[in-house]
Amino acid sequence: MAAEFHWNPETYLEQIRAEVPSFDALQAAAIDAIPFPPERVLELGVGTGETARRLLEAYPEAEVTGLDSSPEMLFRARELGIETRLARMEDPLPDGPWDLVIAVLSVNELPADGKRDLLRRVREQSRAVVIADHEADELARVADWADGEVTWRQDDLAVVAARYE
Numbered sequence: 001m002a003a004e005f006h007w008n009p010e011t012y013l014e015q016i017r018a019e020v021p022s023f024d025a026l027q028a029a030a031i032d033a034i035p036f037p038p039e040r041v042l043e044l045g046v047g048t049g050e051t052a053r054r055l056l057e058a059y060p061e062a063e064v065t066g067l068d069s070s071p072e073m074l075f076r077a078r079e080l081g082i083e084t085r086l087a088r089m090e091d092p093l094p095d096g097p098w099d100l101v102i103a104v105l106s107v108n109e110l111p112a113d114g115k116r117d118l119l120r121r122v123r124e125q126s127r128a129v130v131i132a133d134h135e136a137d138e139l140a141r142v143a144d145w146a147d148g149e150v151t152w153r154q155d156d157l158a159v160v161a162a163r164y165e
C-alpha cells in the first residue's frame with residue numbers, strides 16, 4: 001500500500017480482503033488485544049469503520065472517535081453513528097484523555113520515525129494502544145517503542161498492544 005494510495009469506500013472491503021487474505025482474522029485479533037473495556041476510544045485511520053463496528057459489537061458502551069485523512073472513507077464511517085475527524089495521524093491528535101487508541105492497517109503508511117513519534121504522542125494521552133498491521137518485523141519494533149507486546153502474529157501480519165497504568 002503506497003503512501004499516496006486512495007481507497008474507494010465502495011470497493012474497499014473487496015479490495016482489502018483480496019490484498020490481505022487474513023483481514024478478518026487480523027480484525028478479530030485486534031479486538032481480542034484490547035486490554036480492558038474502553039470508554040473513550042480514538043481510532044486512527046478508521047476508514048469505512050470496519051474495526052469500529054467490531055469494537056462496538058464487543059464493547060457497546062464505547063464512544064468511538066474515528067480519524068482519517070480521506071473524506072470519502074469518513075463519510076461511510078459516519079453511518080455507524082461515531083464521531084469522525086478529518087485529520088492526519090502525523091498531526092496533533094484530538095484531545096484526550098483516551099482509554100484506547102487503536103489503529104488497524106493504517107500506521108504502515110508512516111515511516112519508522114513517524115510510527116515512533118506517533119506512539120510517543122499516543123502514550124501522552126491514552127491508557128492503552130492496539131496496533132494491527134502488516135510488516136510484522138517492523139511491528140516487533142513498534143512493540144518495543146510502545147513498551148508493549150506482540151499479542152498475535154500470522155505470516156506478515158501482527159497485533160501489538162500496550163497498557164499504560
Ligand SMILES: C[S@@+](CC[C@H](N)C(=O)[O-])C[C@H]1O[C@@H](n2cnc3c(N)ncnc32)[C@H](O)[C@@H]1O
Pocket residue numbers: 007016044045046047048049050051067068069070073087088089090103104105106109
Ligand atoms: C487500509 S484502510 C484501513 C481502514 C480500517 N482501519 C480497517 O481496518 O478497515 C487505511 C485507512 O487509513 C487512512 N490513512 C492512511 N494514511 C493516513 C494518515 N496519515 N492519517 C490518517 N489516516 C490515514 C486511509 O485513508 C484509510 O482510510
